[in-house]
Amino acid sequence: MTKLEELTALLVNEINDFNKGVEKLEKISEQINSTKIKMDLTEYKSIIEEHQKQMSIHKNMMEGFENRFNNKIKEAKIYPSWAVVVFVICIVVTVVSISMLILK
Template identity: 70%
Template structure:
């Protein structure tokens, strides 16, 4: 019989501790409902806006570089114009000299 009394006393103590824990949690929950947390985001907004401006600047810079690079590629030639003119003059002169030597 003493063991049964000890077990019931232990169960009663555990139930009381459990009820006390629930009451504490309810108090904490009520305090959380009453407490309102406000975030100050104006500082973050200014940081984000400055970052966006920097990203726009870098984007415009890269687009300008891409346009210049595309123009350079489109204007690129295998041989410069002066080299082509000199080559044509040399070929015409050589053909003229060879034909002059054979016809003379």
């Protein structure tokens, strides 16, 4: 009988410990549910606004660079104008001199 009494006492102690654990968990759960966490976003908002300003400035600079680059590409020529004029004059002079030699 003593073993049965010991087992019963052990079971009663375990059940009491389990009930205490459940009560503690319920208290913790109530504290978690009652606690509201609020975040202060004002600092982050100012940082994000500053970043947006910097990004818009950077975007404007990139668009300006792109416009200047596109204008340079449109104005770009393979040969300078004076070289083309000299080449055409040389061709004309050569054709005229060859035609004069042939006609003489």
